[in-house]
Amino acid sequence: MFKDLKVKHVTGILSLVSFVFSLPILASVTWLLYMKSYDCEWLFKLPRLQIGISVGLILVFLVCNGALLFLRARWPMVAIIVVTVPLTLMFTVGLALLGSNSLESRRVPATPLWFKMKVDDDGLWNNLKGCIYDVHVCQDLAASSMPLKPSDFNKKKLSYVESGCCTPPEECHMRYVNATFWEKDDTPETDPSVNADCNAWKNDRDVLCYDCQSCKQGYVKALKSKWSKLGVFLVSMAVFLIACHMALFLATMWEIHCT
Secondary structure, eight states: OHHHHHHHHHHHHHHHHHHHTTHHHHHHHHHHHHSOOOTTGGGGTHHHHHHHHHHHHHHHHHHHHHHHHHTTTTOHHHHHHHHHHHHHHHHHHHHHHTTOTTTOOTTSTTSHHHHHHHHTOHHHHHHHHHHHHHTTHHHHHHHHTTTOOHHHHHHSOOOHHIIIIISOOGGGOOEEEETTEEEOOSSOOOOHHHHHHHHHOOSSTTTTTTTSHHHHHHHHHHHHHHHHHHHHHHHHHHHHHHHHHHHHHHHHHHHHHHO
8 A cells, every 4th residue: 555655656746747847848939939030030931940840849748748647547658659759859850950960951941051051042141141231230239339449349249240240350360440440451462262251351331241251150150059059958858858758657657567
């Protein structure tokens, strides 16, 4: 009798833990639906992906807790299979967003390789350059940095896009006048095949470093940073919930054996 109560107590705790730790999935749906899209991200049509992942996460939450309530006690084997399948899919999507070499593909949206392929498309990049200009990323940087001295500006923490698109690369060794105006040294131009961004830089606010590789790289880093956070969350939650449900499955089988 005491042993039966102990087993039921363990399964009850594990059931509660599995439910409580599935709640962050719903919280992530709210974050996905309402998070600020990075500047010009809509040109990649990623809001559709955000909605798709949100719907998938809601289904994962419903499947996990539905199996917990209606299948675990009667058909534990069916329950663990029903739970493991969507969680494994969630884990796989998370790995893809993190850029796992075995999963990353130019056809899988929001992966690092996919972002790189997109910004290398000249037609799309021309639209992105115009959008970055229209949302005033560099103009805002110039306005906020107006009173700064060169030493103070060097200490300022810049975003990936500000660093890549609004200022010349550090290796160009240009002299700071203001955030978007830099003077070149009176020395022969460096080999453009080695440092093409230095020659691509223009003090014209319509040009700046928008044609630089550093601008493309900065933009990709900004997008990767956001989507990799989602990838970390999906992988972590999937691993944790699979472990919780597996422990619950073993406890349930123990409970059935004891009765």
